[in-house]
Amino acid sequence: MTTPQHSAVQQPPGAVANGTPAIRFAGVLKTYQSHGEAVPAVKRMDLAIAQGEFFSLLGPSGCGKTTTMRMIAGFEEPTAGQVYLDGKDVTGVAPNKRDINMVFQSYALFPHLNTFQNVAFGLERKKVAKDEIKRRVAEILEIVSLTGMEKRAPREMSGGQQQRVALARALVNRPRALLLDEPLGALDLKLRQQMQVELKRIQREVGITFVYVTHDQGEALTMSDRIAVMNAGVIEQLGTPRQIYERPASRFVAGFIGTSNIVEGHVERAENGLALLSYTTQDRVVVPCGSACRPGDKIEVSVRPEKIDMHRGVPPVAATGGSVLSGVVNEVVYHGTSTNYTVATAAGADFTVFDQNASNAEDLADRGDRVFLTWAPQHSYMIGV
Amino acid sequence: MNRVKRQLAPYFLVLPGGLWLLLFFAIPMIAMLSLSLQQGDVVYGYRFTFHWQNYTDAIDGYHTQLIRSLIYAAVGTILLIALAFPVAYWIAFYGGRRKPTYLFLLLLPFFVSFVLRTISWRQILTDEGPVLHPLKQLGLVPDSYHLLGTPEAVIGGLVYNFLPFMVLPIYVALERIDPRVVEAARDLYANPALAFRKVILPLALPGVFAGVLMSFVPMASDYVNSEVLGSSSTTMIGQVIQSKYLVTSDYPTAAALSFILMAVLLIGIFAYARALGTEDVMKVAAR
Numbered sequence: 031m032t033t034p035q036h037s038a039v040q041q042p043p044g045a046v047a048n049g050t051p052a053i054r055f056a057g058v059l060k061t062y063q064s065h066g067e068a069v070p071a072v073k074r075m076d077l078a079i080a081q082g083e084f085f086s087l088l089g090p091s092g093c094g095k096t097t098t099m100r101m102i103a104g105f106e107e108p109t110a111g112q113v114y115l116d117g118k119d120v121t122g123v124a125p126n127k128r129d130i131n132m133v134f135q136s137y138a139l140f141p142h143l144n145t146f147q148n149v150a151f152g153l154e155r156k157k158v159a160k161d162e163i164k165r166r167v168a169e170i171l172e173i174v175s176l177t178g179m180e181k182r183a184p185r186e187m188s189g190g191q192q193q194r195v196a197l198a199r200a201l202v203n204r205p206r207a208l209l210l211d212e213p214l215g216a217l218d219l220k221l222r223q224q225m226q227v228e229l230k231r232i233q234r235e236v237g238i239t240f241v242y243v244t245h246d247q248g249e250a251l252t253m254s255d256r257i258a259v260m261n262a263g264v265i266e267q268l269g270t271p272r273q274i275y276e277r278p279a280s281r282f283v284a285g286f287i288g289t290s291n292i293v294e295g296h297v298e299r300a301e302n303g304l305a306l307l308s309y310t311t312q313d314r315v316v317v318p319c320g321s322a323c324r325p326g327d328k329i330e331v332s333v334r335p336e337k338i339d340m341h342r343g344v345p346p347v348a349a350t351g352g353s354v355l356s357g358v359v360n361e362v363v364y365h366g367t368s369t370n371y372t373v374a375t376a377a378g379a380d381f382t383v384f385d386q387n388a389s390n391a392e393d394l395a396d397r398g399d400r401v402f403l404t405w406a407p408q409h410s411y412m413i414g415v
Numbered sequence: 416m417n418r419v420k421r422q423l424a425p426y427f428l429v430l431p432g433g434l435w436l437l438l439f440f441a442i443p444m445i446a447m448l449s450l451s452l453q454q455g456d457v458v459y460g461y462r463f464t465f466h467w468q469n470y471t472d473a474i475d476g477y478h479t480q481l482i483r484s485l486i487y488a489a490v491g492t493i494l495l496i497a498l499a500f501p502v503a504y505w506i507a508f509y510g511g512r513r514k515p516t517y518l519f520l521l522l523l524p525f526f527v528s529f530v531l532r533t534i535s536w537r538q539i540l541t542d543e544g545p546v547l548h549p550l551k552q553l554g555l556v557p558d559s560y561h562l563l564g565t566p567e568a569v570i571g572g573l574v575y576n577f578l579p580f581m582v583l584p585i586y587v588a589l590e591r592i593d594p595r596v597v598e599a600a601r602d603l604y605a606n607p608a609l610a611f612r613k614v615i616l617p618l619a620l621p622g623v624f625a626g627v628l629m630s631f632v633p634m635a636s637d638y639v640n641s642e643v644l645g646s647s648s649t650t651m652i653g654q655v656i657q658s659k660y661l662v663t664s665d666y667p668t669a670a671a672l673s674f675i676l677m678a679v680l681l682i683g684i685f686a687y688a689r690a691l692g693t694e695d696v697m698k699v700a701a702r
Contacts, residue, residue: 105598105601105602124601124606125598125602126602126603126606127604130602131603132599132602134598134599136593138595138596138598138599140596140599140614141596141618142614142617142618151603151613152603155604155605155609156604199599199603200603
């Protein structure tokens with residue numbers, strides 16, 4: 031189990047140390063006209079992405095993450111506010127004049143050009159000398175393991191290979207920042223996981239700022255230095271993967287990142303920085319709240335499924351200091367590495383519990399069994415605090 | 416039994432089309448070929464005599480009209496590309512949800528018979544028509560100036576009549592271009608003009624190629640536009656063939672001219688296809 035992080039905002043490696051942010055948004059607003067009405071896609075966003083950072087914009091479709099990225103690239107202009115690259119105001123500057131490259135969703139390779147010509151496209155536009163182009167294309171194809179594929183047309187290559195051509199085509203220009211728009215979405219699971227590791231390695235090797243747009247929380251958590259979780263045009267939370275997973279700032283983030291059990295209740299007592307919510311004589315939730323809550327307050331408490339212990343019969347004595355909820359098992363789903371239980375609790379909410387299939391093959395409980403769920407106070411938190 | 420059936424199925428499927436081709440293409444072609452080598456006259460009938468002289472006579476007599484037809488078709492094709500590309504481009508990239516409407520509007524005039532439409536162009540272009548009359552009244556063009564009967568009128572008629580045959584294939588090619596590919600070019604430091612030249616144009620060329628095939632061939636053998644909008648100095652080869660068949664009943668010369676026209680067009684098209692019809696052309700264009 032992980033220890034709780036009570037420290038304030040953690041900075042990613044090199045986040046502030048390097049001075050000017052690679053990308054900065056100042057009060058950026060973007061609205062679209064739809065049936066004569068202005069529909070906001072991005073609402074008053076302030077954002078600073080550090081040099082060399084692997085930064086993810088994570089959110090469901092329609093949350094404004096792609097619009098945000100397209101404003102960095104210059105394909106969309108903000109309705110209000112400024113975009114800065116390396117401290118320079120680039121608002122209104124055409125995409126071809128921004129020192130930024132993009133890896134498009136479904137790659138957008140030039141179908142009439144082979145691998146070499148695709149990768150060389152940007153350098154040719156920049157009027158780089160012919161042998162310099164040859165050298166740099168060869169070098170980048172080596173990095174993405176595509177040496178020998180120079181003459182292949184895009185349609186003669188697999189999805190994974192096309193993906194790497196797209197990456198090489200952008201990286202070969204040594205941009206100030208690389209934007210990636212759901213670049214792994216079209217690949218199958220195995221290849222996707224491989225490419226995640228690969229992308230991270232390439233980013234370390236070239237040291238370029240990566241801005242990664244995805245709706246896949248797993249992808250964002252494994253690769254990013256920092257993540258901005260977006261919803262309805264607003265950044266709901268910005269932080270390291272650990273901060274976002276362990277301490278979601280809103281109910282939306284808690285629900286969107288991984289699985290969360292959320293239980294509501296009124297504070298009965300608040301002492302020693304802990305709040306007590308009780309439902310019956312034996313069902314109670316204990317949650318750290320600092321000085322943020324008073325008796326009578328209505329609060330939401332979140333706890334991750336893997337932090338919960340499940341017992342049949344009577345809860346063990348050791349758990350008496352923490353939360354205890356009784357309930358009935360509704361569903362048992364075997365997942366190989368773990369078994370997932372759905373429990374209807376006395377607090378009213380259905381809880382999900384993950385149990386690692388560590389040693390014995392025996393399931394903890396069957397459908398219809400009465401069980402007790404227990405967890406330590408530090409494994410739960412109040413949402414929005 | 417089943418296996419035999421399965422193996423025969425493709426042949427059964429091709430049977431109707433094959434019969435059609437045999438009846439309405441192969442047999443008439445052979446009949447025409449035989450006709451082009453016959454000798455005689457309408458009154459006493461024609462006899463097959465391997466009279467190859469029909470061909471040399473036809474070339475001697477009508478090479479002017481043949482070459483004129485090819486020139487008109489070539490000029491018409493170039494004008495068509497210049498006219499059709501912007502239209503197709505606009506519909507494909509700026510048509511939005513109304514694309515089908517614009518395509519329909521483009522095709523709308525073609526629900527009227529093309530002979531009728533060409534005849535109405537005659538009304539428009541005549542000296543007393545709505546174009547020349549006011550211009551002459553204002554003294555902007557001399558009284559001796561005519562539009563009808565000129566090569567310009569004939570080529571104009573051809574271009575007008577074959578516009579959709581150029582717009583549609585180019586539109587289809589442009590429509591298939593992923594807008595993100597164009598954005599990728601812009602992202603890779605190409606300004607809008609370069610993105611057009613390096614990406615959109617090469618990807619649209621197969622459409623232009625198809626459009627040229629679909630318009631050049633029928634324009635070269637067209638006989639209506641010159642008949643209605645032209646004069647004796649604009650006579651095209653299609654008119655000659657038509658009048659040989661239907662007016663003077665000189666079937667062998669008409670058949671020989673048809674074969675000559677077909678041969679010229681086929682050779683031209685094969686040369687054109689070899690030079691421009693493959694993917695190489697896109698690669699060349701992208702340089």
